[in-house]
Amino acid sequence: MNKTICITGAGSGIGRGTALHFHGKGWRVFALDKDEEALAELSELFSSERLSTHVCDVGEERVVGEAFDAMTEELGEAPLDVLVNNAAIADPYCGPLEDLSLDDWNAWLDASLTATFLCSRAAIPLLRRADGASIVNMSSTRALQSEANTFAYAASKGGVSALTHAMAISLGPAIRVNAVLPGWIETGPWQKAAEREEPEQREVDKAQHPAGRVGTVEDIAETIAWLVSPGAGFVTGQQIVVDGGMTRKMIYAD
Structure with a gap:
């Protein structure tokens, strides 16, 4: 029997790449995203009965309940094998702390931590x-280190790591739960058509x-695939950093 995965924020970026990866492996994919246009593109890309899309703002309790009710109906008696909590506000920069509104602070937390x-x-x-069910939460290397003016994003991802x-x-041994902490991942080619960009990376x-x-989106998808496989059956509660070693490199001012 084919396994089933639910991916939030599946319309673009890491979520889209992960959906494509698992669909290519024969999995049934439930794709959640609040961007209806991005999900429509995803449906055209797959054009398969093994893909179900649900427009869903995963930070809204009622909407999440409706999406999972629909998913439960589609699954019947079948299980969900994997949940990937990937949705978040991609832009980490919020400006000076003294100018950060409570509404904006809550928006970052709702999109990632509350949604998880x-x-x-x-x-x-x-x-x-x-x-052998698994949950994979998408945290970030910004849960471990920061750039200026990224307070809400860093707090949300630090919360995701702790929640993991x-x-x-609490959920073991029936459900393993791990976090992936991506570093610099090039997601430009994995956006919806209206926002797609080709990478322009300098040697520096x-x-x-x-x-x-x-890093590439495929790097993260492959990491998720390993984490949910039997080969990682003794791995739970962990933070897997996927950053090409960037957080381990000491950098000095010129």
């Missing part, structure tokens, strides 16, 4: 049907990474 809670809570009954190990302790950009290059 809401979707995980809704998915647990479906995941418990599976043998808390969930792993590549040189910041001990691996010698900027």
